[in-house]
Amino acid sequence: MQIEALTKRLRQFADDRDWDQFHAPKNLSMALIVEAAELAEHFQWMSEQQSSELSAEKLKEVSYELADVFIYCLRLADKLGVDLPKAVDEKIVINEKKYPADKVRGSSKKYTEYE
Amino acid sequence: MQIEALTKRLRQFADDRDWDQFHAPKNLSMALIVEAAELAEHFQWMSEQQSSELSAEKLKEVSYELADVFIYCLRLADKLGVDLPKAVDEKIVINEKKYPADKVRGSSKKYTEYE
Amino acid sequence: MQIEALTKRLRQFADDRDWDQFHAPKNLSMALIVEAAELAEHFQWMSEQQSSELSAEKLKEVSYELADVFIYCLRLADKLGVDLPKAVDEKIVINEKKYPADKVRGSSKKYTEYE
Amino acid sequence: MQIEALTKRLRQFADDRDWDQFHAPKNLSMALIVEAAELAEHFQWMSEQQSSELSAEKLKEVSYELADVFIYCLRLADKLGVDLPKAVDEKIVINEKKYPADKVRGSSKKYTEYE
Known part of the structure; x- marks a missing residue:
C-alpha cells in the first residue's frame, strides 16, 4: 500500500508538470544514477567509520539524497509497469x-x- | 508496513551472512551506485522509445536490477537510521x-x- | 609525454594541498563516478540529437565536467601505479x-x- | 600527440564496426558512467588500505576497467569536438x-x- 500510494503521488507530480514526456525509462535510469552519485558524494572522502557517525545536519542532507534515489526507483518501476x-x-x-x-x-x- | 517488513528481512539477510560488518554507509552508497549503473547499462544504446518497449525477457532482467537498487536504498536507510x-x-x-x-x-x- | 606531464602536475596539486592522504584508490574511484554523473546530468533529459547539438555555453560546461573525469582517471592510475x-x-x-x-x-x- | 593518436584509433574502431551511429554524447556519457561503476565495484567492500594494496591479478583487472573509462573520455571528447x-x-x-x-x-x- 505504502509503495503504491507513493507511486501514485509521484505520477501525479509528473503529470501536473507535464514532465511525463521526459520520463522514458532510459532517461529515468540516468536520473537515478545521478541522484545515487549525489548521495555517494557525501561519503567519498570520509572513512567508513565517519560515514557511520554523521552529524544531524549531514544526516538530514543524506536522507534527502536517498529519498531522491528512492523516488526515481518508484517512478521508473511505474513507467516500466514493474x-x-x-x-x-x-x-x-x-x-x-x-x-x-x-x-x-x-x-x-x-x-x-x-x- | 511494507517498507519496514522488507527492511527487517534485509537486515536478517545481512546478519545471517555476517555481512553487516561490510555495510558502512560509505560502502553501501558505492554498492547502490554500482547497481544503478547495471540498470542503466541495459538502456545505454537504446533510444528513449526502445527503452519504453522492452521485451518480456529484458523487462524481467531490468526489474531485478531495479530491485537491487531498491534493496540497497532500504539497507542504507536502515544503517543510517533514516x-x-x-x-x-x-x-x-x-x-x-x-x-x-x-x-x-x-x-x-x-x-x-x-x- | 602529454599524459605523463599531466599526471605529474596533478600529483603536485594534491601534494601542495596535503590531499594525497584522502586519495586512496577506493575514494578516487568514488570521486571519478561522481564526476561522471555530473557529466551525465547535463544529458539526462536531452534527446540523443540534442546531446549532439550543444550550445557553446553548454559545451564549455560539459567540457569541464569531462576534464574532471579525465583528471581523476590520471590521478587514480598514478596512485595505483598503472x-x-x-x-x-x-x-x-x-x-x-x-x-x-x-x-x-x-x-x-x-x-x-x-x- | 599521445591523446590525439589514441582518439584517432578509437574513431577508427567505431567506424570499422559502424558503431558511430550509437555514439551520441548522451549514450557515451552513460557508457562512461557504467565503466566507472565497474571500476568502483572492485573497491566497494575493501577498506581504503586494501584498495592501496591490490594483488597483481586484481591490479590488472582494475587497470583494464580504468582503461575503459579513459577510452570513453576520449571518444566523448571526440564526438563533442572538445x-x-x-x-x-x-x-x-x-x-x-x-x-x-x-x-x-x-x-x-x-x-x-x-x-
Whole structure:
C-alpha cells in the first residue's frame, strides 16, 4: 500500500508538470544514477567509520539524497509497469540461493566473487 | 508496513551472512551506485522509445536490477537510521515548492535549471 | 609525454594541498563516478540529437565536467601505479578481438551481448 | 600527440564496426558512467588500505576497467569536438584558484565544502 500510494503521488507530480514526456525509462535510469552519485558524494572522502557517525545536519542532507534515489526507483518501476515489491521479493529469494549463508559467512571476498 | 517488513528481512539477510560488518554507509552508497549503473547499462544504446518497449525477457532482467537498487536504498536507510518513508514524504513537499507546476510545466529546461 | 606531464602536475596539486592522504584508490574511484554523473546530468533529459547539438555555453560546461573525469582517471592510475597508456593500448587490442568488425557491424545488440 | 593518436584509433574502431551511429554524447556519457561503476565495484567492500594494496591479478583487472573509462573520455571528447588536453589544462587552473593551497591544506572538509 505504502509503495503504491507513493507511486501514485509521484505520477501525479509528473503529470501536473507535464514532465511525463521526459520520463522514458532510459532517461529515468540516468536520473537515478545521478541522484545515487549525489548521495555517494557525501561519503567519498570520509572513512567508513565517519560515514557511520554523521552529524544531524549531514544526516538530514543524506536522507534527502536517498529519498531522491528512492523516488526515481518508484517512478521508473511505474513507467516500466514493474511490480516493484514483487520484484524485490523474488530478487531476495534469488540472492538467498546465490549466497548461501553457510558458505559465504563473514567473507566479502565470497560476496564479490559470487556477484 | 511494507517498507519496514522488507527492511527487517534485509537486515536478517545481512546478519545471517555476517555481512553487516561490510555495510558502512560509505560502502553501501558505492554498492547502490554500482547497481544503478547495471540498470542503466541495459538502456545505454537504446533510444528513449526502445527503452519504453522492452521485451518480456529484458523487462524481467531490468526489474531485478531495479530491485537491487531498491534493496540497497532500504539497507542504507536502515544503517543510517533514516525513516525513509518520512524522508520521501518531506522531499516530495520540498520538490513541489521547488518546481511549482504553473512555472515549470512542460519544460525540461526549467527542470534542469532549477535542479 | 602529454599524459605523463599531466599526471605529474596533478600529483603536485594534491601534494601542495596535503590531499594525497584522502586519495586512496577506493575514494578516487568514488570521486571519478561522481564526476561522471555530473557529466551525465547535463544529458539526462536531452534527446540523443540534442546531446549532439550543444550550445557553446553548454559545451564549455560539459567540457569541464569531462576534464574532471579525465583528471581523476590520471590521478587514480598514478596512485595505483598503472601505466595508463599501456593499459589503454592493451585494452583496445582486447576489444578488437572481443568485437570482430565483421561480426558485430552496425549492431548495438551484439555490442551489449558481447559485453 | 599521445591523446590525439589514441582518439584517432578509437574513431577508427567505431567506424570499422559502424558503431558511430550509437555514439551520441548522451549514450557515451552513460557508457562512461557504467565503466566507472565497474571500476568502483572492485573497491566497494575493501577498506581504503586494501584498495592501496591490490594483488597483481586484481591490479590488472582494475587497470583494464580504468582503461575503459579513459577510452570513453576520449571518444566523448571526440564526438563533442572538445580539445580535451586544453579543457584539462584550463580546469586545473580553475581548480587551483578554487582550492588555494594555503587555505585548504590537509582538509577534506574544505575540499567538500568548496566543491
